[in-house]
Amino acid sequence: MADIYQSLLSSSVGRKFLKTVSLPVPVDLERHSQAQTSFITGNVLVGGPANGRLADIISSTLADSNAQVQVAQDSPAKDAFDKSAAKAAVKITAIDPTAEAAKFKGLVFDGTGIENSSQLRSLYDFFHPVMKKIQNNGRLVVLGVQPESCKDPAQQIAQRALEGFVRTLAKEVGKKGSVAQLVYVAKGAEKQAESALRFFLSPRSAFVDGQIVRIGKAKFDTTDFNWNQPLKDKVVLVTGASRGIGEAIANTMARDGAKVVCLDIPAAEADLERVASEIGGASLALDITDPEAPAKIADYFKKEFDGLDVIIHNAGVTRDKTIGGMPEHFWDMVIDINLSSEERINAALLDGDVLNDGGRIVCVSSMSGVAGNFGQSNYATSKAGVIGMVDAFAPILAKRNITINAVAPGFIETQMTAAMPMATREAGRRLNSLKQGGQPVDVAEAIGFFASPASAGATGNTIRVCGQNLIGA
Ligand code: NAD
Numbered sequence: 001m002a003d004i005y006q007s008l009l010s011s012s013v014g015r016k017f018l019k020t021v022s023l024p025v026p027v028d029l030e031r032h033s034q035a036q037t038s039f040i041t042g043n044v045l046v047g048g049p050a051n052g053r054l055a056d057i058i059s060s061t062l063a064d065s066n067a068q069v070q071v072a073q074d075s076p077a078k079d080a081f082d083k084s085a086a087k088a089a090v091k092i093t094a095i096d097p098t099a100e101a102a103k104f105k106g107l108v109f110d111g112t113g114i115e116n117s118s119q120l121r122s123l124y125d126f127f128h129p130v131m132k133k134i135q136n137n138g139r140l141v142v143l144g145v146q147p148e149s150c151k152d153p154a155q156q157i158a159q160r161a162l163e164g165f166v167r168t169l170a171k172e173v174g175k176k177g178s179v180a181q182l183v184y185v186a187k188g189a190e191k192q193a194e195s196a197l198r199f200f201l202s203p204r205s206a207f208v209d210g211q212i213v214r215i216g217k218a219k220f221d222t223t224d225f226n227w228n229q230p231l232k233d234k235v236v237l238v239t240g241a242s243r244g245i246g247e248a249i250a251n252t253m254a255r256d257g258a259k260v261v262c263l264d265i266p267a268a269e270a271d272l273e274r275v276a277s278e279i280g281g282a283s284l285a286l287d288i289t290d291p292e293a294p295a296k297i298a299d300y301f302k303k304e305f306d307g308l309d310v311i312i313h314n315a316g317v318t319r320d321k322t323i324g325g326m327p328e329h330f331w332d333m334v335i336d337i338n339l340s341s342e343e344r345i346n347a348a349l350l351d352g353d354v355l356n357d358g359g360r361i362v363c364v365s366s367m368s369g370v371a372g373n374f375g376q377s378n379y380a381t382s383k384a385g386v387i388g389m390v391d392a393f394a395p396i397l398a399k400r401n402i403t404i405n406a407v408a409p410g411f412i413e414t415q416m417t418a419a420m421p422m423a424t425r426e427a428g429r430r431l432n433s434l435k436q437g438g439q440p441v442d443v444a445e446a447i448g449f450f451a452s453p454a455s456a457g458a459t460g461n462t463i464r465v466c467g468q469n470l471i472g473a
Contacts, residue, residue, distance in 0.1 A: 027177030038066035039202035042105030052110035063090035138178035170210035174433025192457030207442035209468035220456035229257035240315030242271035248440030254279035294348030338382035371472020394460030403459035410466020432467035
């Protein structure tokens with residue numbers, strides 16, 4: 001059936017009609033383009049309580065953008081930002097945020113100085129005057145300290161409270177196509193926050209909303225890092241790369257400078273070769289459940305590239321049926337493709353020292369793995385297992401400076417979702433804070449964030465790429 005809602009949205013008369021009958025009219029989301037010279041442009045208001053730790057990294061990160069950095073003239077953090085501005089050679093203008101003409105593309109709140117619940121008032125003081133002054137496609141970032149690492153219960157409680165605040169901010173700004181995130185930065189990991197700041201302030205994070213990321217200590221030094229080609233000379237393997245999200249991941253990794261090897265089943269070889277040749281990459285036609293696949297992959301990368309820098313476990317299938325009516329081969333196939341084969345491949349790459357020190361493992365989970373989904377017991381189990389794999393391996397791999405993270409997509413516009421019945425598809429699309437489905441590139445950009453050498457401090461995270469979908473939120 002024709003997608004009536006979608007066609008109404010594509011004409012100005014249709015959009016007017018939807019507004020009149022109070023139906024959601026989503027904002028067109030800005031996405032990264034290669035022509036863009038700055039990760040954020042426009043006014044960015046910074047602030048927080050007086051004793052935050054992150055003024056230096058916020059200022060030096062913004063110094064490398066076209067943003068006009070501003071601080072409220074009565075902000076308790078004004079002195080800290082003035083000092084850091086001098087160090088970072090960035091101009092920070094003191095402004096009256098309540099002035100009628102004030103407009104903001106970004107808001108960055110350093111909440112690391114919040115030590116107890118009464119100091120949560122600083123959130124109100126910073127955000128209240130400016131919430132109606134955020135532009136479309138705005139970016140809001142709150143920074144805090146991992147609650148589990150806090151020095152006492154009062155601080156732990158207050159830092160944990162930031163989650164509820166940020167998830168609500170995201171819901172309140174979604175109608176403008178704007179997104180909000182919380183980044184917990186461990187003590188001593190201040191410099192490692194740069195990669196997250198750049199990602200969450202940029203159009204690359206268009207469909208990531210209401211998420212929480214933890215950044216820990218790491219050795220990576222970003223001096224002279226090429227932020228436009230973060231994966232330059234890195235060897236990246238993408239599974240399930242012949243179409244859909246996998247194709248977008250392969251394109252995005254190549255755009256970011258990587259040598260990409262695209263893997264898919266032999267039956268998809270024609271499409272696989274097309275994707276690989278379009279990006280100047282290589283192809284590997286292989287079924288990842290083949291018992292020989294882990295050894296074949298390990299041998300290939302040892303021989304061709306003397307190692308692998310990044311593996312992206314994207315290949316996945318669904319075979320939906322309620323558990324009572326599910327044939328056993330549906331169960332076995334989904335668990336094997338989506339989870340067990342990834343464990344076996346990781347083992348071969350790690351045991352054979354094929355994944356280089358400083359390497360990256362990025363897995364594609366799913367909203368179903370977070371929240372469960374009717375008729376998807378096999379799929380939800382496999383995708384929750386992927387999150388478990390990230391949790392289990394993050395501390396083990398940290399010794400080799402290898403990170404492991406996952407992205408959990410929500411409703412993404414692909415062949416798979418285009419084939420859904422219209423009512424289910426419309427519900428999937430609109431039940432999120434941005435009132436629209438995401439694009440495959442949105443998943444790819446989040447993967448690019450974790451794959452970057454500059455994201456050395458990010459490990460053990462699962463972030464949803466779902467526009468803050470209500471399911472499992
Ligand atoms: P898709 O079906 O278009 O692509 C999946 C690819 O994996 C296909 O090219 C397929 O041939 C390949 N594949 C399957 N079994 C394989 C095997 N045994 N060996 C090698 N390759 C194999 O699906 P998609 O929508 O692009 O999904 C990509 C990933 O994102 C999957 O892991 C999926 O579970 C996940 N995901 C998708 C959505 C969405 O809305 N599309 C939402 C959440 C999660």
